[in-house]
Amino acid sequence: MNTLQRIIIGHSLLPDGDVALRSAAVLAERAKAALYILHVVEPYPLYQKLRFPSVPATAMLEEVTLKVRAQLTDLARIPPLAHLHVETDARVGKPFLDLLRTARTWGANLVVVGVSSRGEGRFLGSSGERVLRKATVPVLLAKRELTVGPKTVLVPIDFSQCSRKAAEEGVAVVRGFGGKVIFLHVMDFRYIYPAVYGAEPVFIPPLTPAELEPDWQEFLSELPLKGVKWEKQTREGRAAPTIADAALEMGADLVAIGTHGRTGLAHVLLGSVAEAVLRLTSCSVLTVRPEAFRFELP
Numbered sequence: 001m002n003t004l005q006r007i008i009i010g011h012s013l014l015p016d017g018d019v020a021l022r023s024a025a026v027l028a029e030r031a032k033a034a035l036y037i038l039h040v041v042e043p044y045p046l047y048q049k050l051r052f053p054s055v056p057a058t059a060m061l062e063e064v065t066l067k068v069r070a071q072l073t074d075l076a077r078i079p080p081l082a083h084l085h086v087e088t089d090a091r092v093g094k095p096f097l098d099l100l101r102t103a104r105t106w107g108a109n110l111v112v113v114g115v116s117s118r119g120e121g122r123f124l125g126s127s128g129e130r131v132l133r134k135a136t137v138p139v140l141l142a143k144r145e146l147t148v149g150p151k152t153v154l155v156p157i158d159f160s161q162c163s164r165k166a167a168e169e170g171v172a173v174v175r176g177f178g179g180k181v182i183f184l185h186v187m188d189f190r191y192i193y194p195a196v197y198g199a200e201p202v203f204i205p206p207l208t209p210a211e212l213e214p215d216w217q218e219f220l221s222e223l224p225l226k227g228v229k230w231e232k233q234t235r236e237g238r239a240a241p242t243i244a245d246a247a248l249e250m251g252a253d254l255v256a257i258g259t260h261g262r263t264g265l266a267h268v269l270l271g272s273v274a275e276a277v278l279r280l281t282s283c284s285v286l287t288v289r290p291e292a293f294r295f296e297l298p
Contacts, residue, residue: 004031008108016114023146024112034085040095096130150179154252162258166288170256180229240276
């Protein structure tokens with residue numbers, strides 16, 4: 001497993017952006033990683049240009065961008081960041097596109113964006129979901145500030161390779177900060193064979209926790225759990241609400257969950273759960289695609 005080396009933050013210049021920045025700084029401090037703070041200035045919509053044709057929109061955007069660059073430069077000098085390697089930039093464009101493009105060209109191992117508690121964060125909604133779906137590296141959606149100290153990391157799993165990748169990331173966070181990782185499998189008995197396949201809907205017979213034990217043993221045997229405090233749980237219910245309830249009950253600092261990050265049936269079965277968990281839980285969420293870069297904190 002590789003070491004986390006480069007973290008890019010999509011900063012909104014709002015409180016949720018500060019939460020993302022401070023969380024990224026804590027990770028960078030532990031991993032000795034570099035930070036890149038990016039703010040994307042969206043162009044004025046067309047209707048504004050039509051209503052105010054005399055306004056020099058391009059010049060105004062350039063002026064705003066220059067001011068934001070200066071603001072980010074000052075931000076990089078604050079005490080939590082002063083001793084870290086920090087790059088900053090502001091540009092005009094679409095937030096999720098420019099964030100992902102910069103993450104790729106800069107070689108980021110992790111993307112961090114902020115999410116307000118009421119779901120009004122700059123990168124929430126369509127932009128946040130696109131970042132979650134399209135990033136080829138793990139994405140940390142910071143709802144609460146990640147602080148130094150032991151962590152409780154909840155890892156929802158379905159025994160797939162995708163959830164194994166997320167489990168590895170959860171273990172890495174706990175290994176770096178201390179604390180405990182809790183693996184959770186939710187038995188959702190609502191699934192049926194849909195009639196669109198040409199058959200009558202059939203209810204899938206429920207499994208018992210005992211019948212899942214071989215799956216648990218195989219899954220856990222492939223994780224680097226030596227020296228890490230952990231436990232496993234199996235619960236019944238709808239996947240996303242059960243995960244969110246468990247995170248609240250356990251006082252989780254972070255939920256690490258796998259997502260295919262693509263559309264179509266695979267997205268419906270797995271990606272939508274990750275997005276629903278993001279909306280329902282009050283703690284930060286780390287999403288990991290199967291082919292994503294894996295990181296550990298030394």
